[in-house]
Amino acid sequence: MSNLLDAFHLTALPPEAEAFRAQVKAFLKENLPGTTADIRARSWMGFDAAFSQRLAARGWVGLTLPASYGGAGMDAFARFVLVEELLAAGAPVAAHWVADRQSGPLILKYGTAAQKDFYLSRICAGTAFFCIGM
Numbered sequence: 001m002s003n004l005l006d007a008f009h010l011t012a013l014p015p016e017a018e019a020f021r022a023q024v025k026a027f028l029k030e031n032l033p034g035t036t037a038d039i040r041a042r043s044w045m046g047f048d049a050a051f052s053q054r055l056a057a058r059g060w061v062g063l064t065l066p067a068s069y070g071g072a073g074m075d076a077f078a079r080f081v082l083v084e085e086l087l088a089a090g091a092p093v094a095a096h097w098v099a100d101r102q103s104g105p106l107i108l109k110y111g112t113a114a115q116k117d118f119y120l121s122r123i124c125a126g127t128a129f130f131c132i133g134m
Helices: 015-031 037-041 049-057 076-089 097-110 113-125
Strands: none
Touching: 015 049, 015 076, 049 113, 097 113
């Protein structure tokens, strides 16, 4: 083994994920004005509820959550593509970031039926925003 990476069998993303990438790029071209490099570098902190709601209208907030809650029911590869393109474009993701990445999946796994019904649909609609408190 010449280096550590030789131990991994790296491969390309599935064709469906790459097709999804084209959809995301088209959405961003239409919905996100040009952003300077300094803004792109800290875009994950940008709060724009209207932008998050436009993503949600496509099922892209709560992307991996079931359609019954308003998510798209897509896989982790699609989620990877979406996050990669949002961050590369400097999209403001702070409004939905914690709810989509952390709270939603945990509520789906551990929440009661009432909690799932109440929170997940709001997360997927881009109308519930969460934070981490310490």
